Amino acid sequence: SLNNSIEFGKRGMSLEEELNSSNQYYLSRGLGVIHKKPTPIQIVKVEYPKRSAARITEAYFRQASTTDYNGVYKGHYLDFDAKETTNLTSFPLKNFHTHQITHMKQCIDAGGICFTIIKFVKLDRIFLLQAINLFDYWDKKDNGGRQSIPLSYFEEQGIEIKYKLAPLIPYLSAVDMIM
Amino acid sequence: SLNNSIEFGKRGMSLEEELNSSNQYYLSRGLGVIHKKPTPIQIVKVEYPKRSAARITEAYFRQASTTDYNGVYKGHYLDFDAKETTNLTSFPLKNFHTHQITHMKQCIDAGGICFTIIKFVKLDRIFLLQAINLFDYWDKKDNGGRQSIPLSYFEEQGIEIKYKLAPLIPYLSAVDMIM
Ligand SMILES: [Mg+2]
Ligand SMILES: [Mg+2]
Numbered sequence: 001s002l003n004n005s006i007e008f009g010k011r012g013m014s015l016e017e018e019l020n021s022s023n024q025y026y027l028s029r030g031l032g033v034i035h036k037k038p039t040p041i042q043i044v045k046v047e048y049p050k051r052s053a054a055r056i057t058e059a060y061f062r063q064a065s066t067t068d069y070n071g072v073y074k075g076h077y078l079d080f081d082a083k084e085t086t087n088l089t090s091f092p093l094k095n096f097h098t099h100q101i102t103h104m105k106q107c108i109d110a111g112g113i114c115f116t117i118i119k120f121v122k123l124d125r126i127f128l129l130q131a132i133n134l135f136d137y138w139d140k141k142d143n144g145g146r147q148s149i150p151l152s153y154f155e156e157q158g159i160e161i162k163y164k165l166a167p168l169i170p171y172l173s174a175v176d177m178i179m
Numbered sequence: 180s181l182n183n184s185i186e187f188g189k190r191g192m193s194l195e196e197e198l199n200s201s202n203q204y205y206l207s208r209g210l211g212v213i214h215k216k217p218t219p220i221q222i223v224k225v226e227y228p229k230r231s232a233a234r235i236t237e238a239y240f241r242q243a244s245t246t247d248y249n250g251v252y253k254g255h256y257l258d259f260d261a262k263e264t265t266n267l268t269s270f271p272l273k274n275f276h277t278h279q280i281t282h283m284k285q286c287i288d289a290g291g292i293c294f295t296i297i298k299f300v301k302l303d304r305i306f307l308l309q310a311i312n313l314f315d316y317w318d319k320k321d322n323g324g325r326q327s328i329p330l331s332y333f334e335e336q337g338i339e340i341k342y343k344l345a346p347l348i349p350y351l352s353a354v355d356m357i358m
Contacts, residue, residue: 037217039217039222058235066214074289
């Protein structure tokens, strides 16, 4: 309901935190094993103090070569990225990196199920969009196509996911619809 | 052949490097998408110098909650860990952490294919062992069972993987045999 939706929106969790919490729920119920991958870091210097943990004193963020989330559900390999936008009417494609699209295409070729979860933060609406639909826009954007995916496209071709109590974002129910 | 085996052994690559190279080969041929997960890091302090990349100045290694490798092959979810031992006659179970075993059990319950790749470094021999065989030993080790898996068990129940030129470790051929 709208009330629930507003209430959850007030928690101040990021989409990533909401998904991590949902994944924890799915894991605890034996429904699926999906984890966010750690942020890739280039480690340059490490100190090994006596009697305490190794301390990294110089490191840099590296560009990820894959999407953020993957795992297994009902025997299927799932792979997806999650993105928020504060836009009201469309999702800007510049939120994706070429390597993420490439990775999703590779996973689909190997038989995986790939999609993206997009949150329109100011609308408090979340959609699952299949990767093939994302590719449609992505592949046209450098050939005179749109630089963003309109909200109406998510409404027509995506699957809207409504917040629940547990899991917070029941996205595996949406995955059931594309399997 | 023995000659090849000795030659590859001399390269001085770790098992992880050998597997990363093999995964790169599989990826480039469109045969499978398997990546090593980044090492999980707890970031404490980050500096943002002008005109240069953000620099992490305090961070710590975190315990991983999953195995090191996962991905998709012929539509199947693969999940595995890779371990080296300098032992000559058995693989010590203390090389595994409880959370890795727990994670593999969860993945199998969700329909994934789980295994471990063990290298006996001094013998230059590599085996794929299915997770269920690993669990057999793991679950008995705290109830008076052995603390290690004998080499003979790998020879009988595992699949030996011989080095090749490309991919260096053709482990997906061994996966074909357990699918
Ligand atoms: Mg993301
Ligand atoms: Mg390992």
